[in-house]
Amino acid sequence: MLKINNLHAGVEGKEILKGINIEVNAGEVHAIMGPNGSGKSTLSSVIAGKEEFEVTDGNIVFAGEDLEELSAEERAHKGIFLSFQYPVEIPGVSVTNFMKTAINETRKAQGLEEMPASEMLKKIREKSELLEIDRKFLSRSLNEGFSGGEKKRNEIFQMAMLEPKLAILDETDSGLDIDALRIVSNGVNRLRSKDNAVVVITHYQRLLDYIVPDFVHVLLDGKIVKSGGAELAHELEEKGYDWIKQEKVSN
Amino acid sequence: MELKDKLVSSFFAYEDGLDVQSPLHDICSDAIKKFDEKGFPTKKEEAWKYTSLNAILKQNYSLFPKAETGLEFKDVMRYFIHDIDSYKIAFVDGRYSSNLSATSHDGLDVCLMSSALSKPKYRAIIEKYFNKTANTEDSLTALNTAFLKEGAFINIPKGKIVDKPIQILHFSTGKEPAMMLQPRNLIVVGEHAQVQIIERHQSLTENPVLTNVVTEIFADKRSLVDYYKIQNDNPGASLIDNTYISQEKESHASVHTFSIGGHLTRNNLNFYHKDERVMSTLKGITIIGEKQHVDHHTLVNHACPNCESHQDYKGIYSDRSTGVFNGKIIVEKEAQKTNAFQQNNNILLDDKATINTKPQLEIFADDVKCSHGCTIGQLDEDAMFYLRSRGIPTKEAKALLMYAFANNVLESVKIPEVKARINKLIAKKLGVNLGFEL
């Protein structure tokens, strides 16, 4: 589904991603772990099409298509979703209206009719129940005055509404208490199927107890330095990242 | 002949129609003298540094257009807020149009300036209020006063809560190649009375129109006045709006100005506090492009203790459009415990668009809270990426962010239908259909 080949990317001449290779297949969950500043958010932004970053080498192929020429909105229309580490506040635009616009613009791009209002309402009800989101919350301005946890839960609500093929969750666990973590993980797990894939970015093991990954990759200074199964996350939790840094040096 | 000379000489013809005995005659002839002495403002004057009238004054305006009667309500319905019940005072080419209007003398007066000026029963009120708050030193105001003829007269007696909004519409038909209009409105709101007013100037063709309007508003004790100006005229139309508001004790007055259309728009909005615990609200949204120009000059004169003023103006400029915001706040020595706030935020969407923004604070009291802030920026890239990553195309994403940016101003609009209309006008201006109203 997603194939990242030797990806180099940066901003204003500064290289941040230094040759990344990852392959994610339908039905899989991948975790990318790494210390602060290692390039995790940059990687997710580049996949989602943030123009600020320049790809200097390599490429990203999604569902058989090179993403290079595609804008952020076109990538979304093809089924890529990014849950933001720092969601943006949009005063005056309610969560519901925002979702309606996002869904209908996506449908328009896919050559579909607008979603009938009744179906939209039903879907909103269903997904907000899944994420235990109060109705009143949905008429509030998007992210404005939301707590850190509310913002993250709202991101997953959006994901549930948009039903993407590939969901990238950038530190969705930060700011969540244990109950919210359970609710959010439940929401993500409900989306999992043999047809879609999830990339979970985190620097804690905690979330991976709920969303169990098939593969774990360690990102250090813009490179994947180690990959393994779910057990690698536990190892990292115990030993920290220094262990890998040393291993890397001794290699 | 230059427009100034043409105006001054045609005053004498116009003067023949005035009653020389009436005190109004003196007011008008003093006013034309003032205008003759000062002329049109030029860029040499500080207050007109960024707004040049030169180009629009070159037109050969007809000053006394012929009566136009062919206009029917269905032709112009869309310029009214037509989905609410309202009083209406409509003018076509400067003359009252009875078939477009719905006036009243039932418990309040929603009628014409010309009848207020001529009928003896209004003499006292005219003497008390007419030309009393308008700045007689201002040349454009004086010019309007000199040609005093027609406009809206609204008189709300003590304690009256007006049951529906009042709409004032000034249409120009474009029957003349170029036309100058000078409506004069007088609004007197009695003690404890409440009223909502919507004003709009609309030309029906692309022919040049220059409107120089003066509106005087008196808000008596504890009255509540909400005024909405919808400025979305054709590209040939220019507007100079001079509004003067005088507020008595504990009155609340607000003016929202939505500047979207038109060629050149200058708003001179002046608030004067006459007693304590007055509240004044001045808000605006400007969204312009191409070569449009909108200039907001505001003045709040805090002359009494314990008063408040809130100003919030948002501007979005694209192409080669230009904006001006000059917010003057005077806090006189007596005006202790004044709270005066001013905010002006601007987004420039193109390199060629410009905004000149300037707070002008003159504070003579020592126990006051005043704050002002102005920003000039672009749309936030991170926010754009956020919206686009949800599948919202660039144009719609921009529009959403502009709505978000202007939202504070829309929030305080108290008539839902006005808010909905402004939303529509903004969406149209931005060329988007978001599928919902904010």
Ligand SMILES: Nc1ncnc2c1ncn2[C@@H]1O[C@H](COP(=O)(O)OP(=O)(O)O)[C@@H](O)[C@H]1O
């Ligand atoms: N827009 C930017 N401009 C300059 N440097 C950036 C920008 N975005 C990220 N960086 C830098 O790239 C590196 C990786 O950042 P980031 O991808 O946010 O890391 P992580 O998400 O792993 O904490 C950091 O050194 C950061 O300062």
Ligand SMILES: [Mg+2]
């Ligand atoms: Mg990050």
